[in-house]
Amino acid sequence: MISxxxxxxxxxxxxxxxxxxxxxxxxxxxxxxxxxxxxxxTCLRTVFGLLKPDSGSAEVEGINVAVSPQEAKQQLxxxxxxxxLYERLTPREYISFFAELNGLNRKEAKAAAEKVIHDLxxxxxxxxxxxxxxxxxxxxTALAQAIVHRPRNIILDEPTRGLDVMSTRVLRGxxxxxxxxxxxxxxxxxxxQEVAALCxxxxxxxxxxxxxxxxxxxxxxxxxxxxxxxxxxxxxGTDEGIAA
Amino acid sequence: xxxxxxxxxxxxLKDAARDKRSVMAGLYYAIGTxxxxxxLFMVLIGQLTSPEDIKITINNQDYAPDLVRYLGNxxxxxxxxxxxxxxxxxxxxxxxxxAQMAKGQQAVVILQADKSNEKLQKSIRRxxxxxxxxxxxxxxxxxxxxxxDPRVVQPIKLKVEDQSTATSRGGVILGLAIFTMxxxxxxxxxxxxxxxxxxxxxxxxxxxxxxxxxxxxxxxxSKIIAVSVFALLGLxxxxxxxxxxxxxxPWQELGFSINISPEFMLAMLxxxxxxxxxxxxxxxxxxFMAKTFKEAQSYLTIVLIVxxxxxxxxxYEIAPDTLQWLPVSGxxxxxxxxxxxxxxxxxxxxxxxxxxxxxxLVMALGLERMLKSEKVVFGL
Numbered sequence: 001m002i003s004x005x006x007x008x009x010x011x012x013x014x015x016x017x018x019x020x021x022x023x024x025x026x027x028x029x030x031x032x033x034x035x036x037x038x039x040x041x042t043c044l045r046t047v048f049g050l051l052k053p054d055s056g057s058a059e060v061e062g063i064n065v066a067v068s069p070q071e072a073k074q075q076l077x078x079x080x081x082x083x084x085l086y087e088r089l090t091p092r093e094y095i096s097f098f099a100e101l102n103g104l105n106r107k108e109a110k111a112a113a114e115k116v117i118h119d120l121x122x123x124x125x126x127x128x129x130x131x132x133x134x135x136x137x138x139x140x141t142a143l144a145q146a147i148v149h150r151p152r153n154i155i156l157d158e159p160t161r162g163l164d165v166m167s168t169r170v171l172r173g174x175x176x177x178x179x180x181x182x183x184x185x186x187x188x189x190x191x192x193q194e195v196a197a198l199c200x201x202x203x204x205x206x207x208x209x210x211x212x213x214x215x216x217x218x219x220x221x222x223x224x225x226x227x228x229x230x231x232x233x234x235x236x237g238t239d240e241g242i243a244a
Numbered sequence: 245x246x247x248x249x250x251x252x253x254x255x256x257l258k259d260a261a262r263d264k265r266s267v268m269a270g271l272y273y274a275i276g277t278x279x280x281x282x283x284l285f286m287v288l289i290g291q292l293t294s295p296e297d298i299k300i301t302i303n304n305q306d307y308a309p310d311l312v313r314y315l316g317n318x319x320x321x322x323x324x325x326x327x328x329x330x331x332x333x334x335x336x337x338x339x340x341x342x343a344q345m346a347k348g349q350q351a352v353v354i355l356q357a358d359k360s361n362e363k364l365q366k367s368i369r370r371x372x373x374x375x376x377x378x379x380x381x382x383x384x385x386x387x388x389x390x391x392x393d394p395r396v397v398q399p400i401k402l403k404v405e406d407q408s409t410a411t412s413r414g415g416v417i418l419g420l421a422i423f424t425m426x427x428x429x430x431x432x433x434x435x436x437x438x439x440x441x442x443x444x445x446x447x448x449x450x451x452x453x454x455x456x457x458x459x460x461x462x463x464x465x466s467k468i469i470a471v472s473v474f475a476l477l478g479l480x481x482x483x484x485x486x487x488x489x490x491x492x493x494p495w496q497e498l499g500f501s502i503n504i505s506p507e508f509m510l511a512m513l514x515x516x517x518x519x520x521x522x523x524x525x526x527x528x529x530x531x532f533m534a535k536t537f538k539e540a541q542s543y544l545t546i547v548l549i550v551x552x553x554x555x556x557x558x559x560y561e562i563a564p565d566t567l568q569w570l571p572v573s574g575x576x577x578x579x580x581x582x583x584x585x586x587x588x589x590x591x592x593x594x595x596x597x598x599x600x601x602x603x604x605l606v607m608a609l610g611l612e613r614m615l616k617s618e619k620v621v622f623g624l
Contacts, residue, residue, distance in 0.1 A: 048455040051618050073457040084452035088262040089255070100251040101456045129262075145452075 001026050001184055002047060002153050007056035009042055009208075016042040017053065018208035024186040024201070026152070029179050031195040032188040034205030035236060040188035041081065043205075044157050048078060060153055074102060077146035079187075081157035083138050087131040091122055091141040094130065095148050102149035109148075116144045120174070136167035143174065154178060156187035160194055172198055196228045206236040245462060252458070252466030257473060260436045270432030270474060274481035277424045278489040285417060285493045298367045299323030300333040307341045311353075311378060318374045331367050333357040348386055418502055418583045419576070421490070422512075423555045425482050426576055429516055430523045430551055432478020433471040434544055437527035440467050442540040445532075445623050460615040464528075464608055471524035472517075479516045483509045502583075511582060515575045515593070518600040522571060523551075525607035532614055535623050568592040571600040 002024040009017040016039045024030035032040050045051045047058045049069040058065045063072040086094055092113055099109035117126045120140050125133070130141060139159070146154055156175075160168050175198060179185050189195055195202055196216050204212045204219070212219055212235045216228050223231040260266045302322040305312050312322070323330040334356040344351040353375065357368050384394035395401075444450045453463065487504040495502050530547050534540035551572045557563065558573035558580075567573035568589060574596020578588050614620045 045451075050451055050454055050621060070457045070459065073455065076455070078452065078455045080448070080452050080455065082448045084447060084449035086255075086259055086449060087447070088259050093255075093258065097251065097255045098456060101248060101453075101458055103457070105247075 001061060002155070002186055003059045004043065004047065005057050005059070007043065007046060007058065008054045009039075009046060009051060010054055011042065016208050017046070017056075020056070020205070020208060020210060022203045022210055022213065024153075024184050026184045027179060027182045028200040029175055029185045029187070029198050030201045030203060031199035032186065032203050032205060033190065033192075033195050033232065034188075035190060038190075038205045038236075039208040040190075040205060041157055042208075044078075044155055044186075044188060047155065048073065048076065075152050077149065077151035077154045079143050079146040079154070079156040079159055081161065083142040085130045085133070085138055085141060088129055090127050090129055091144065092117060092126045094141060095144045098145045099148045102151075104149060112148050112150075113144075116148045120144050120170075135162045136164060136170075139163055139167055139171065143171065147174075147178065151183075153184040153186070156185070158189060159187055160189070160191060168194075192229045192232060202228075204232060204235050211235045245459075248458060248462045249466045249469070252462060253469045253473075256436075256440055256466060256470035260439065260470060260474060263436070263439060266435040266439055266474070269435040270428075270478040270481070273431045274428055274478050275485050277428070278421075278482060278486040281421055281424060281486075282489045282493055285490075288417075289494060289497050297321055298333075298370070299327055299330045300335055300367070300371070301325070301330065302335045302337070304337040304339065304341070307337045307339065308345070308351075308353075311337070314378050314381075315371075315374055320371055320374060331357075331364060332361070333364060333367060333371065335371070345382075419558070419580050421486065421502075422576055422579050422583065423558075425479060425486065425512060426516070426519060426555060426572060426579075427552065428478045428482040429475045429520045430527075430548055432481075433475035433520070433524055434527055434548070436474045437471045437524060438531045438537060438540045438544065440470060441528045441531035442534050442537045445621070446537050451621055454615070454621060460612050463615060464611045467528055468521060468524045468604075468608060471528060472520040475520040475523055476513065476516060479520070480513060483512060508579075508582060512579060515579060515597070518597045518604070519572060519575060522600045522604040522607070525604045525611065529607045529611050529614070532611065532620055569595050569599070571596055571603060575600070 003022070005021050007017045007020040008015075018039075020039065020043060022030075032043065034040050042051060046053050047060065047065060049058075049065045049072065052066065060072040061075045063075065065072040089097070095116060096106075096109040096113035099112045100106060104112060117123060120143065122137075122140055122144060125137055130138070133141070139162075143156075143159075146156070159171055159175075163171065172194075175185055175187070179200070187198075200215060202212075202214065202216055202219060203210055212222065214222060219231045219235070220226060220228060223234045225231040225234065297319040299321050300323065302312060302315075305322060315321070334354075336354040336356065338352040338354065341351040341353070355368070355371065355375075357364055359365065359368060383397070387394045387397065444453075454460070483504065487509065490502055490504060493502070526547065527544055530543050531540035534543050554567065554570060554573045555576055558567050558576045564577065568577045569592055574592055578593040578596075581588050
């Protein structure tokens with residue numbers, strides 16, 4: 001479970017987070033939907049303790065990130081934007097490195113990497129260096145890194161950007177599996193279809209604030225529109241920065 | 245904490261070992277420098293021990309066949325005008341030279357050259373000395389012919405007793421060699437320092453690393469370890485190459501020998517550890533301050549001038565009393581003392597090593613703070 005309480009954060013002249021509060025429950029896929037520049041990435045970085053909020057707090061499994069960052073991060077897996085691959089390492093080395101960082105010993109880390117490589121069908125590229133990987137291969141490697149230590153909570157920043165249809169389908173399947181296993185999945189997106197297809201709960205963000213919360217169906221009902229897209233545009237008051 | 249540092253450092257080293265640019269930078273320097281130094285020393289020794297013949301224009305050679313023969317034995321020869329090696333020095337023997345010589349009078353020899361021309365100065369001085377000693381010789385003979393002991397006109401006989409030992413004479417040359425070794429510590433780790441800091445941020449893996457349960461202290465320590473390991477490997481390599489390369493130089497012609505003994509190599513490696521830690525933390529610190537990889541490269545080039553300057557001052561013995569307490573130069577002077585067979589100034593070595601470690605610690609703590617800043621992590 002991830003909860004964010006009344007976050008304020010100013011970056012330069014921009015009020016990136018302006019009293020943001022929401023909760024992402026276990027066993028649910030929660031989508032953070034908002035136009036470009038709404039503060040989605042800032043919010044996720046705050047949950048990881050990479051940015052310090054001016055006020056307010058972020059909690060993971062009830063652990064305050066600002067107070068005990070190590071313990072909180074232990075409960076988290078991050079699929080970042082951009083990926084941050086080590087081009088000179090192979091996916092197998094890369095994945096087991098991050099597993100070790102999360103407290104697994106070498107042997108456990110190797111076994112965990114092997115399992116996730118198998119689950120994500122990475123076997124054919126597992127021992128090739130990441131340099132020159134396609135976007136889909138990079139995505140899978142980054143995703144493996146996020147889930148190798150089986151964190152309770154998984155955060156994905158714009159996960160489907162640059163992916164082809166097949167890779168997107170694989171990713172969606174993975175996220176649904178994770179949800180069914182009881183994980184808390186939180187992802188940010190500005191792609192409407194994706195949110196509609198995947199999310200149990202949608203948090204609509206604009207200008208650093210939550211504008212509306214609910215399932216896709218609830219949001220449609222709330223605004224009286226048939227499609228989530230129309231509902232969304234009405235909620236944030238503009239159609240700028242959204243991909244259909 | 246220890247486990248995480250080991251994991252992180254292992255990753256850094258594995259990553260670095262596969263980075264051609266980082267490996268090559270150290271390799272080129274460690275292998276190339278001793279060879280270049282060798283070549284340099286060989287040329288130097290060749291010039292010192294057997295000064296090559298110089299060719300000048302001698303007019304009216306026939307008037308003074310004995311003088312010309314004498315100069316010829318000293319390596320000063322007459323060259324034809326179209327000779328490519330000929331120096332722009334003209335020695336003219338006056339027409340009444342034979343007559344005046346015969347009468348026991350002063351004979352005139354005219355030396356024409358541009359004394360402001362630096363390339364000629366050495367040759368001119370040599371020619372002047374040769375003429376002087378020829379003049380003395382003839383003078384002595386004239387005195388003997390008149391029944392006078394030539395020592396009468398030489399009231400002082402200078403006796404020089406050189407107290408330098410064979411190895412201490414090689415000191416300056418070896419000082420230069422030691423300087424190239426200490427510098428290897430700075431050069432070998434430099435590319436990795438940039439790659440692991442500014443490079444890591446540029447590839448976006450820094451933020452990802454920090455989003456895992458890793459403290460900035462663990463991250464900083466592991467990076468410093470990785471860069472130091474590279475720096476020390478560079479040092480070990482240059483020591484090995486030097487050991488073999490320096491045996492090729494004909495030191496015996498200078499009357500001493502330079503031998504890079506296993507004891508010296510071990511001492512150098514030990515002394516190099518604090519220097520490597522300081523170099524690593526300093527380079528990583530500066531690279532993180534830069535916004536991009538390229539910027540870090542240009543900053544570090546400037547930073548490298550500092551140890552270069554200090555080390556150069558130690559080599560040429562500028563302010564040696566102060567320098568022996570300072571980082572880099574203190575270690576260099578201690579190693580020079582070791583090589584010259586003198587007693588190692590232990591106190592100075594300890595103080596300079598402690599100062600070196602202190603700087604490393606300050607840099608490491610600064611880095612730890614720096615990595616907590618969002619500005620540094622995201623390069624804002």
